[in-house]
Amino acid sequence: MFSQLVTNVTDTDSFFGTDPNAGNTIVGTIERGAHISMHAWVGNPRMPNREDMGNFYSAGYDPLFYSHHSNVDRMWKIWKDLNPKGHREPTSEDWLNASYVFYDENEELVRVYNKDCVDIGKMSVGTVKKVKDVKYPVKLDQTVKVLVKRPATNRSEDEKEKAKEMLFLNGITFNCEVFLKLDVLVNDADDGVETTATSSEFAGTFSQVPHKHGDKMLMTSGAAFGITELLEDMEAEGDEYVLVTLVPRVGTDDATVSEIKIQLVPVV
Ligand SMILES: [Cu+2]
Numbered sequence: 577m578f579s580q581l582v583t584n585v586t587d588t589d590s591f592f593g594t595d596p597n598a599g600n601t602i603v604g605t606i607e608r609g610a611h612i613s614m615h616a617w618v619g620n621p622r623m624p625n626r627e628d629m630g631n632f633y634s635a636g637y638d639p640l641f642y643s644h645h646s647n648v649d650r651m652w653k654i655w656k657d658l659n660p661k662g663h664r665e666p667t668s669e670d671w672l673n674a675s676y677v678f679y680d681e682n683e684e685l686v687r688v689y690n691k692d693c694v695d696i697g698k699m700s701v702g703t704v705k706k707v708k709d710v711k712y713p714v715k716l717d718q719t720v721k722v723l724v725k726r727p728a729t730n731r732s733e734d735e736k737e738k739a740k741e742m743l744f745l746n747g748i749t750f751n752c753e754v755f756l757k758l759d760v761l762v763n764d765a766d767d768g769v770e771t772t773a774t775s776s777e778f779a780g781t782f783s784q785v786p787h788k789h790g791d792k793m794l795m796t797s798g799a800a801f802g803i804t805e806l807l808e809d810m811e812a813e814g815d816e817y818v819l820v821t822l823v824p825r826v827g828t829d830d831a832t833v834s835e836i837k838i839q840l841v842p843v844v
Contacts, residue, residue, distance in 0.1 A: 587662025713832035720822040739840040747834030752795035756827035757783040763819040764812040
């Protein structure tokens with residue numbers, strides 16, 4: 577993968593492919609390599625046409641298609657962030673103005689243009705409760721982003737061995753009758769509030785198997801996530817604040833969190 581997508585690919589034509597209208601078409605490595613192999617691998621070789629992912633006309637019927645192609649977009653973004661010498665953004669008007677229609681999450685038909693997909697920063701969707709509006713207890717009916725102050729910065733190896741840095745979600749209150757899942761991401765606060773697929777680090781998940789009683793019943797719990805190594809990976813150890821993003825996945829309509837904080841916990 578590394579030679580196919582990084583070391584052997586230093587310009588846009590070999591990574592992304594050339595404009596089909598320009599003649600002498602080159603298919604980019606991102607398409608002809610990792611992308612196609614996933615289609616073939618997930619498709620069903622026992623069927624004559626290798627449905628669903630294994631054939632162009634049926635691939636979109638497999639839900640995995642959307643995860644797979646989101647990952648292809650993500651790999652494109654990661655490659656661009658490596659600043660390869662020969663990288664340039666697409667300029668062909670034909671390519672930029674090519675468009676497709678999809679149904680959005682509200683079952684409304686929307687048209688999406690290639691030009692809207694070049695900058696991944698424009699691609700965040702849905703409503704987001706912004707940092708300054710967060711009041712506790714905060715409702716988890718939408719994505720919540722909050723700047724959380726750290727108790728210390730630039731800790732030495734010795735200090736890290738004596739105490740671990742933990743992110744706490746206290747007082748998570750939810751309907752215990754439903755399956756609930758909430759993902760927790762941490763971002764470098766210096767990167768701004770707009771998080772992207774490649775700027776977030778996954779801290780962990782809070783989920784709950786339903787307790788069926790017949791009546792809606794609220795339950796309160798909490799969660800803690802170790803973030804020492806995660807902040808090292810993000811090179812954010814000098815930051816006074818980190819941006820914590822709570823992403824409700826399912827069953828969180830009635831859920832709230834009463835406190836989000838970071839503390840040092842002694843290693844015993
Ligand atoms: Cu594909």
